Amino acid sequence: MTTYYTKDHEWVRIDGDTAVIGISEHAQEQLGDVVFVELPPVGKEVSQGDQAAVVESVKAASEVYAPVSGEVIEGNSAIEENPALVNEEAEGKGWFFKLRLRDPSELAGLMDRAAYEAYLETLG
Template identity: 65%
Template structure:
């Protein structure tokens, strides 16, 4: 299992050719209380760097971008009734969707956890 991060604060956990995607704990802390999540449809083809989902908080709405290209295989339906799971478990129960990767090599350009922590530190 590998976890990578994007500069847009998405995380992707890869197991084989299946990737689970969500927003980082840093991103949810910046957003504040999450009140709504718009998830992609199962079967949707995603392109790396393009919008995949939307998360809305009491402060703002923010796009969630696909960390890699692929096909959505599952969404976290729990978020529809309980969007606050993004706040309580951004990198756990608050995941957004799972996808089959079209080109796993696209993940090579993403940051590992240590690099992402350094990136976030540089934002302050």
């Protein structure tokens, strides 16, 4: 499974036609302790770049944007019950939602891990 990143610090992991989406470790570190998440409803159609979820920490509230277009097929209820999972494993158990991928060509505009890490270096 390949993982891609956005400049807004979301990640998307592709498994067949399913896209698993969350926030990067970098985003989680910037937010601090996550205290609340709001996930999109199953069945919602999102387009690339749309606001799809909300994450709140003790410091700030942030939107989570859809890195690719598709239909929401699952939300991670575990992080609704225990938002701290996002802090513990942002790029693993702390995933936000899954989409049925509509347009795989959208992945071409995203970064792989090496490109994302190089991008983070530019943020200073």
